[in-house]
Amino acid sequence: MxxxxxxxxxxxxxxxxxxxxxxxxxxxxxxxxxxxxxxxxxxxxxxxxxxxxxxxxxxxxSQTGLEMVANLYRKHRLIEVFLVEQLGYSPEQVHEEAEILEHTVSDHFINRLDSFLDYPTICPHGGSIPKAGQLLVERYQTTLASLREAGHYQLVRIQDYYQLLQYLEQHDLAIQDKIEVVALDDFSQTVTIQYKGKELAVPFAIAQQLYVEAV
Missing domain, CATH: 1.10.10.10 (Winged helix-like DNA-binding domain superfamily/Winged helix DNA-binding domain)
Structure with missing residues (x-):
């Protein structure tokens, strides 16, 4: 592989x-x-x-594919936790490092790292960390794009890839931020949110990759 x-x-x-x-x-x-x-x-x-x-x-x-993906996410997310908690990386910095290391470290190393970190269940981007041999089941599954009501929410998970992290950094939006959804516009395909004294119209394509919980 x-x-x-x-x-x-x-x-x-x-x-x-x-x-x-x-x-x-x-x-x-x-x-x-x-x-x-x-x-x-x-x-x-x-x-x-x-x-x-x-x-x-x-x-x-396939079932084999699901098992392989779960193992990859386990490696990637445990490495991210280690980089943030032990080496002082910010959540915005860890993705590229973890992307490289996930392909090179052994299962034995990851199991030892899991124990060293005291078995974390969530990565710095809010993704669930499956246990060894288990499939990936995300704890947070409600996307910003799927909302049908305005209201107050918290950003609890983001899909972990470079362009999205860049977009969020440019707009000063981060995991755990409180947001208010003020408009859901199917015509313009945007979700308008307010946070930190500013307003942002998030395209549905991006809102599909942001996960929220009502607060």
Whole structure:
């Protein structure tokens, strides 16, 4: 299993969370690769039975694929916790480091790291950390885009990839921030929020990757 294949499996998992039919074009945009490269890799993953074609979803992870993705997220998120708690990284800084290390460390190392960190259950971006041998089940699953009522919420999880982290940093929006949803506009495809004395119209494409809880 190469790091590139592992990244594709994570991409399929993340796109499946939007509950829209997944296309090769979406995968290419998220992975920032060419369409032919995606087509070739998806053929390989299908042949290796790591993913399955699905009429409604486009692609689904197979049971083996789900197990591999859970292990990848376990590694990535435990490394992020270590970088923040022990090395003083900020949540905005840890993703790139963890992205590299998750492909290189052993399961034995991760199990020891889990014990050293006293078995954390949530990563710095609000993602759940599965136990060894368990599938990934996210604790926070309500997206900002799925809300149907204005009101007061807390940002409790964000999908962990570079462009989204950059967007949030540019707008001074961070995990655990309290926000007020003031408008849900299906026509403009935006959710307007107020926080820290400012107002921001968040496109649905981004709001699908932000997870909230009512407060």
């Amino acid at each position: 190469t790091p590139n294949k592992e990244d594709y499996l994570k991409c399929v998992h993340e796109l499946s969370q939007t509950h829209q039919k997944m296309t090769n074009k979406q995968i290419a945009e998220k992975m920032q690769v060419s369409a032919p490269a995606v087509s070739e890799m998806m053929k390989k993953l299908l042949a290796e039975q790591l993913i399955l074609k699905d009429t409604n979803s486009g692609y689904l992870l």
